Amino acid sequence: MPKRNRFAAAAGLAALVLLCCSCASRPLQGVLVPNAQSADGATRVPILVATTRERSVRDPGELFSSDRAPEVSYASIVVSIPPDSTRKVGEVQWPASLPGDPQRDFVTVSAEYLGDKSVSSALTTEAKQTRRSKVLVFIHGFNTRFDEAVYRLAQIVHDSNAPAIPVLFSWPSRGEVRLVAYTSDRESANSSRDALERLLDTISQNPNVKEITVLAHSMGCALTLDALRARAIRSGSAGDKIKNVLLVAPDLSVDVFPTAIQQGGRPRAVRPETNGDDTCSSTVGCS
Numbered sequence: 001m002p003k004r005n006r007f008a009a010a011a012g013l014a015a016l017v018l019l020c021c022s023c024a025s026r027p028l029q030g031v032l033v034p035n036a037q038s039a040d041g042a043t044r045v046p047i048l049v050a051t052t053r054e055r056s057v058r059d060p061g062e063l064f065s066s067d068r069a070p071e072v073s074y075a076s077i078v079v080s081i082p083p084d085s086t087r088k089v090g091e092v093q094w095p096a097s098l099p100g101d102p103q104r105d106f107v108t109v110s111a112e113y114l115g116d117k118s119v120s121s122a123l124t125t126e127a128k129q130t131r132r133s134k135v136l137v138f139i140h141g142f143n144t145r146f147d148e149a150v151y152r153l154a155q156i157v158h159d160s161n162a163p164a165i166p167v168l169f170s171w172p173s174r175g176e177v178r179l180v181a182y183t184s185d186r187e188s189a190n191s192s193r194d195a196l197e198r199l200l201d202t203i204s205q206n207p208n209v210k211e212i213t214v215l216a217h218s219m220g221c222a223l224t225l226d227a228l229r230a231r232a233i234r235s236g237s238a239g240d241k242i243k244n245v246l247l248v249a250p251d252l253s254v255d256v257f258p259t260a261i262q263q264g265g266r267p268r269a270v271r272p273e274t275n276g277d278d279t280c281s282s283t284v285g286c287s
Contacts, residue, residue, distance in 0.1 A: 027094035030061030032077070032108045032147050039102040041083030044109055045154040048122055049075040050199045051170040052192040053146055055113070061098075063111060064146040066174045068188055072195045074114040076122055079154035080107045089159050092151045106151050120202055126165050127208035134211045135203055136164040139196065141218020142185050142251065145175040156215075164213065167203065169196050171223065189223040196227040204241045213244040221250035 051073050053064035063075065086104045087093050095105040114122060127133060136157065140149040149170050157166045171192035174181045203209055216224040228238040228245065238245075 027092075027148065028096070028098065029145075029147065030059055030098055031095060031100065031106070032063045032111050032150070033061040033099065034110050035080070035099045035102065035107040037099070037102050037107070038080065038109075039082060041085070042102050043081045043083075043158055044078050045081060045157055045166065046076070046078045046126060047150060047153055047157075048114075048119060048126070048165070048167045049077060049150070049170060050119065050167070050195065051075070051146070051172075052188070052195045053170060053172040062146065064170065066145070066172050068172045068191065072116075072198070074116065074119040075112065076114055077111045077150055078109040079151060080109050081154060081158050082106070090155070092148075092155045094151070106154065120206060123165065123167075123203065123206055124208050127206075130165065132163060132165055133209060134164040134213070135167055135209050136162055137167045137169060137200070137203065137212060137214045139169045139171070139214070139216040139220035139224050140173070141216075141220045141249070142173060142182065143175055143177050144170075144173045146170055148175070162213075165209075167199075169199055171196075171220070173219075185219055189219050190226070192223060193226045193230065196223060197230050200227065200231065200239065200242070204239050209241060212239070212242045213246065214242060215246045215248070216250070217248045219251045221247040222252055225252070 051064050052069055053073070054067035054069040055073060056062040056065040058065070063077075064073065080102050081087070082093060082102060082104050093105050095101070095107065100107040123135075138149070138153045138156065140152065144152075149168055153166055153168050156162075157164070169192075172188045173185045174188075200212070200214075203212055214224055214228075224245065224247070228242070232238045
């Protein structure tokens, strides 16, 4: 299978993994404190982060809080995933207690803040070290803490075997299932559009990057389409390097969904289905 098709297939599998991921009770907080331990057979997944969340001052293991920040922050995080023999595909195995056992738990190997200019340098370094020219940008959905988004992306990349550099864009979701939290999350997602647009610009302008796949979930889908539409209005297209846009369980009205897709880029496959409440719930790919 050609390399382009392999990446598209892996990206599709990543979307399927996200759609089918198991739900569990709220995991333990504080997991982003680096763990010096290692385990034979464990896999390390490096993740670059851009976020509109405020840096956490309460808990160093939180790294970023649910509060909105006036400026975008960047970070580099390495997550250790336990050996395949001790875990179930599609699941994030959270530590029952800190610091966690890398033989059976997801643990954080390193976590550091990056400056604005450092994120492009980090992307270049990762591309050269891994010899990868493709990037997978993940935008999480409603009711998601920062650490949950980090570990979920690590799990998706590992389980889909996607040959790409993972980049997380995290907007300040409150991580709560309440009506007031939904409204707050919607506002936070909307206010993060310009930041996501700038991140896509930064990645696209890197000469070491040849192809970008965008994977968005739930409320992150509306944010993603808004950013792509803004890029299309500004430059005439969503971007030549953005080859795939995967929307998983998009939190969008089925009435506006086709129009949003058309404005964001040329659709390759649009298969909206409804949940019975006029919202879309299927995986969508477009280019």
